[in-house]
Amino acid sequence: MRIKKQDILQSNLLWNEKNLEYFISTKPFFIRSPIYEWEYSAQSKQNLDMLWQDFTIPQENIILLHQTHSSEVVIIHESHKRYEADAAITQLNWKMLIVLASDCVPILLYDTKNHAIGVIHAWWRWLDAEIIKNTLYSLQEIFWSQPRDILCYIGPCISQENYEVWADVAEKFLPHFLRSVSKQLQKNNTFLLDVRWIAQQQLLKHWVLEKNIEMSQYCTYREKDVFHSYRRSTQKGEVYQWNNALWIMLK
DSSP: OOOOGGGEEOOTTTTTOTTEEEEEEOTTOOBOOGGGGGGOOHHHHHHHHHHHHHTTOOGGGEEEOBOOSOOOOEEOOOSSOOOBSSEEEEOOBTOEEEEEESSSEEEEEEETTTTEEEEEEEOHHHHHTTHHHHHHHHHHHHHOOOGGGEEEEEOOBOOGGGOEEEHHHHGGGTTTTGGGEEEOTTSTTEEEEOHHHHHHHHHHHTTOOGGGEEEOOOBTTTOTTTOOOHHHHHHTTOOOOOBEEEEEEEO
């Protein structure tokens, strides 16, 4: 079985990079996070199998992070290892770095000059903890990457209109990201947070060029026929079981 083209989105920014393979999934494709091994469905494993078969790489070259909701960054030097982090970087060819997200902000990074890649899973808490800065600094320190050479794809995530947060969360992004917070007047002490815009501004703050940032406008919550959404599932009282997947690989 092969991955269907209709289950994949394209990036205008990454499309013509000849040294790169990348993947942005839509429904029905999904991968279940390995931290939920007791819920690890047969379909999720089958989808993972399709990845290494379609791209003719060893199965162990698929690096599926055990995302722990932290701001740590790991450097991928080898396979056959359990990596616990929400961001990873590597310069190795044919190592598929996979990031899973349902409403959080997924980011793919590619240094076009030094040929290094990275993935980030950014929940609001780790945006506040500057996981983006940590990843860019790690690329710079380990692989000599310069921000001006890095392409950044901000993937589908929850939109501001659907991301309701309490005041204590909104206050963490004031005053530096004032535009990212809007008051929802019909509910006391409730705000709408634009995590996608915050991610973009943090990339710009650390000298990534605006022309090198592509920001998907898809909303995982709103586009119910296209993406899986943790918030949508839980608000409807459904059992949440699936993650959207993005990956990147040097070849």
